[in-house]
Amino acid sequence: MQDDKESGLTMTPQEMRHLATKATEALVDRISGLDNANAWDGEFHQVLGQQLGGQPPETGQPADKVLELVLNKVLPNAARLDHPRFFGFVPSSPTWPGIIADFLASGFNINSCTWLVSSGTSQLELTVVDWLRGWIGYPETAGGLLTSGGSAASVEALAAAREAMGHPNNPVVYMSDQSHSALKRAALVAGVRREHIRLVPSDDDFRMDVTKLSEQVAKDRATGLHPIAVCANAGSSSTGSIDPLKALSDYCTTESIWLHVDAAYGGFALITNEGKQHLEGIQLADSIGLDAHKWFFQPYESGALMVKDLQHLENVFAMGHDVLQDTVWGANHPNFADRGLQLSRAARALKIWMSVQTFGMSKFRSAVQQGLDLARRAEDYVQTSEILELMAPVELSVLCFRVKPKGGRYDESFLEKINREVLVRIFWNELSFFSSTSLKGVFSLRMCILNHPTTWEDVRRTLELVTQFGRKALAES
Numbered sequence: 001m002q003d004d005k006e007s008g009l010t011m012t013p014q015e016m017r018h019l020a021t022k023a024t025e026a027l028v029d030r031i032s033g034l035d036n037a038n039a040w041d042g043e044f045h046q047v048l049g050q051q052l053g054g055q056p057p058e059t060g061q062p063a064d065k066v067l068e069l070v071l072n073k074v075l076p077n078a079a080r081l082d083h084p085r086f087f088g089f090v091p092s093s094p095t096w097p098g099i100i101a102d103f104l105a106s107g108f109n110i111n112s113c114t115w116l117v118s119s120g121t122s123q124l125e126l127t128v129v130d131w132l133r134g135w136i137g138y139p140e141t142a143g144g145l146l147t148s149g150g151s152a153a154s155v156e157a158l159a160a161a162r163e164a165m166g167h168p169n170n171p172v173v174y175m176s177d178q179s180h181s182a183l184k185r186a187a188l189v190a191g192v193r194r195e196h197i198r199l200v201p202s203d204d205d206f207r208m209d210v211t212k213l214s215e216q217v218a219k220d221r222a223t224g225l226h227p228i229a230v231c232a233n234a235g236s237s238s239t240g241s242i243d244p245l246k247a248l249s250d251y252c253t254t255e256s257i258w259l260h261v262d263a264a265y266g267g268f269a270l271i272t273n274e275g276k277q278h279l280e281g282i283q284l285a286d287s288i289g290l291d292a293h294k295w296f297f298q299p300y301e302s303g304a305l306m307v308k309d310l311q312h313l314e315n316v317f318a319m320g321h322d323v324l325q326d327t328v329w330g331a332n333h334p335n336f337a338d339r340g341l342q343l344s345r346a347a348r349a350l351k352i353w354m355s356v357q358t359f360g361m362s363k364f365r366s367a368v369q370q371g372l373d374l375a376r377r378a379e380d381y382v383q384t385s386e387i388l389e390l391m392a393p394v395e396l397s398v399l400c401f402r403v404k405p406k407g408g409r410y411d412e413s414f415l416e417k418i419n420r421e422v423l424v425r426i427f428w429n430e431l432s433f434f435s436s437t438s439l440k441g442v443f444s445l446r447m448c449i450l451n452h453p454t455t456w457e458d459v460r461r462t463l464e465l466v467t468q469f470g471r472k473a474l475a476e477s
């Protein structure tokens with residue numbers, strides 16, 4: 001029989017304050033020292049396994065010691081995605097109020113599942129979703145929810161599409177050859193057979209070819225398959241290309257096919273006038289996924305799914321359960337668990353809301369615009385360089401380029417070898433971090449310029465280094 005005593009899983013107020021203060025100091029030091037730190041750090045499994053593996057200890061150790069271990073051996077072994085010279089994949093630089101919001105939400109132990117359980121953060125989610133609705137230009141019928149990210153938003157969008165299309169047998173989903181792997185995975189989860197996920201060829205500017213799409217749809221209908229959704233890119237991850245949204249919407253309306261837009265990377269460009277022009281037509285889509293942990297400066301996981309008619313989400317996801325019968329509390333109180341996959345949900349709206357309240361939209365707008373402007377300057381740099389070549393139009397803030405001296409004739413395998421070598425040198429130099437992509441089979445260096453602390457000097461120094469390493473690799477080859 002257990003004594004009537006505490007479990008032992010609590011700390012005294014002094015211990016709690018001490019640990020939180022040490023963690024806060026470490027975070028502030030890290031963030032304020034980023035510019036002088038490497039853009040990347042990592043360690044091999046053989047080393048980390050030794051240091052961090054093993055069975056859970058039967059007896060604990062002082063919290064200070066555990067924190068030290070985490071601060072020294074765990075957390076520094078990571079890409080510094082918020083570094084001013086981190087341009088790899090899709091970076092992210094969260095603002096401090098957003099970080100604090102995640103801490104508060106954990107400490108207040110908020111489960112943003114239903115209005116009864118968390119009315120405060122449910123209201124913030126309604127507020128943030130309404131901001132998104134306004135930025136997109138969606139009608140009053142629109143709504144949505146915050147998700148873990150673009151992958152979850154895609155799954156939920158395609159489940160809604162399948163339901164709206166009558167849940168047919170043999171569904172087919174269309175996307176371009178530039179679409180993110182998250183969309184293919186989402187189609188599979190939504191019950192589309194692998195062989196019925198169509199990758200429609202893109203044109204020379206990496207935008208979906210609508211004629212080729214319509215040919216494929218006609219072919220599929222003729223063989224008894226059921227097209228349910230077209231997934232367009234609004235900022236493809238390789239080049240930032242934006243599919244012809246208006247033409248796709250016209251086509252999908254005529255054909256009665258759901259149009260989903262993957263704006264996970266590019267969506268928040270909408271808050272600027274320039275971005276709005278690039279993304280014109282997005283408001284015609286049936287659903288849109290966009291990630292605040294990319295171009296809206298929030299900590300992971302801050303995705304969103306918006307649908308033009310909110311009812312479509314609730315048609316799929318609203319499920320009663322006996323144990324939840326008390327959660328219907330008050331009139332017009334939405335339960336966000338009725339809109340997506342998760343019942344227990346983090347209070348994601350808190351970080352977005354707190355950081356916008358703190359800085360105001362004009363600062364967010366300037367920070368997004370800065371990414372667009374820096375990418376344009378980087379494009380000019382590449383175009384006027386004697387040694388660099390632009391590989392794709394710069395639509396948003398992705399720069400695809402490679403080392404290829406102007407006027408020279410080189411075969412593709414030679415160029416790939418040189419550029420791979422440049423990337424390796426950049427990697428080991430550690431001033432900056434960026435990655436590569438494959439553009440229809442051609443190797444390309446790729447910089448995604450997104451972080452709010454990034455300046456032209458950061459971009460220029462990185463491109464200068466590429467030039468220097470490129471010349472060296474060419475001379476040595």
Ligand SMILES: Cc1ncc(COP(=O)(O)O)c(C=O)c1O
Nearest residue numbers: 090149150151180182237264265
């Ligand atoms: C265009 C695009 N779509 C979808 C995703 C997947 O989003 P998440 O990583 O938030 O699940 C990404 C991730 O980088 C992306 O760039």
